[in-house]
Amino acid sequence: xxxxxxxxxVEKKGNVCVGLDAHLxxxxxxxxxxxxxxxxxxxxxxxxxxxxxLDIVPIYKLQIAFYEAHGIKGLMAYKRTLEYIKSNKSLSxxxxxxxxxxxxxxxxxxxxxxxxxxxxxxxxxxYMGFDxxxxxxxxxxxxxxxxxxxxxxxxxxxxxxxxxxxGSEGDRLYYHVGDGLNEISLKHLGTCGYSxxxxxVGGTHTDEGREIRERYKxxxxxxPGYGHQGAxxxxxxxxxxNGNGGVVNSSRGIITAYKKYEDGANNFEKxxxxxxxxxxxxxxxxxxx
Numbered sequence: 001x002x003x004x005x006x007x008x009x010v011e012k013k014g015n016v017c018v019g020l021d022a023h024l025x026x027x028x029x030x031x032x033x034x035x036x037x038x039x040x041x042x043x044x045x046x047x048x049x050x051x052x053x054l055d056i057v058p059i060y061k062l063q064i065a066f067y068e069a070h071g072i073k074g075l076m077a078y079k080r081t082l083e084y085i086k087s088n089k090s091l092s093x094x095x096x097x098x099x100x101x102x103x104x105x106x107x108x109x110x111x112x113x114x115x116x117x118x119x120x121x122x123x124x125x126x127y128m129g130f131d132x133x134x135x136x137x138x139x140x141x142x143x144x145x146x147x148x149x150x151x152x153x154x155x156x157x158x159x160x161x162x163x164x165x166x167g168s169e170g171d172r173l174y175y176h177v178g179d180g181l182n183e184i185s186l187k188h189l190g191t192c193g194y195s196x197x198x199x200x201v202g203g204t205h206t207d208e209g210r211e212i213r214e215r216y217k218x219x220x221x222x223x224p225g226y227g228h229q230g231a232x233x234x235x236x237x238x239x240x241x242n243g244n245g246g247v248v249n250s251s252r253g254i255i256t257a258y259k260k261y262e263d264g265a266n267n268f269e270k271x272x273x274x275x276x277x278x279x280x281x282x283x284x285x286x287x288x289x
Contacts, residue, residue: 001143003220006091007192009058010244014280015236017093017220017222018053018272019251020046021063021080026256028265042077045268049083049255052269053276060085060247061093061118061222079116092119093222094146099125105135112224113139121146123200123222127161130180133197140188146196146220151178152212153200154225163170175215182216194220194245201239203231203248209238213245221246226279227253233282250279 012181022042024032050060060081067078094117098108112122113136124147126132137154139145150173152162162174175190178199185195195218203209204225221239225231227250236248257275258264264271 001190001196002091002146003194003196003198004190004192006059006121006146006220006247007190007194007244007269008092009091009246012033012060012185013282015240015243015246015248016057016254016276016280017059017061017247017249018049018254018276019061019095019249020049020255021066021251022046022255023066024075026252027172028258028268030265032036036226037073039073039076039080039266042067042070043080043084046077046081048269049272050081050085050088052091052165052273054088054090056276056280057081057090059093059120059247061095061251063095063251064117066146072126075117082117082119086118086120091121093121093123095123096214097102097123097125099128099132101128101131102135105132107131109136110261111140115184120144121148121198121222122198123147124149126150126177126181130184133181133184134164137188143196146198148198148200148222149177149181151199152205154204154231158202178212178216180278181256182219185219189218194218196220198222200224203236203239206231206235206238209235213241217241219245223248226250233279233284235285237283241288246285248279253279277285 027045067074094112125148164173167258185197188195193235200222202225203223223236226248254272254275258268258271
């Protein structure tokens, strides 16, 4: 099962998920000068970061908007990057945040689990209802795909909706969503004890971190918010379980780390590696406490 593979990769390589959000402003000029086509520019930037970090990163996340913004050629870079990750026997998350139902969701599944944009995991928005999850479960049952479902996100605006009190017990809305997902996930457990029906829980909200981890013991988390959004190792460690049970995403903090150094543009992939190692140590030092 795909979740067992991810669990084992985290055991070997740590929790850092590299977000390949390849904005043109993040790409060194020498790459843009050498490769003229946008698909080649974005792919070569991604490729060099992947090559430098494969041995210390369990999974890579591509936010599709950064590629869609460049039209067909941007999507070609998205496709090529996913294929390159797969060819190197690593894992990928297509961060697409789809949230629709019925035949529309089925087509999203076909596109992102079978088609040109095939990834190992994708992100799903459940706030249209639990029937927005159902069309993806056939892939879960086959064992080789997984989903990360938005539950409690890292942005300040999460409190506008996700924190509303609902039901007779007055729980937060995100707990209502999480509990429903938990019921689904328990039907699809891997040998590692976690489910490929995972949750996105932002690491910037620390007050309820331990409660979320305790409430959803069998859920594997995708944890955004590290670095640029303010979360640190001590924050995201709350969402882990003995150092596993989740991956922590960082995008700009890794792929633009080179900009802090005078010679950075000439060695951008080396500084990406350094940022991963620093982040890994930050998380692991807090997880060991």
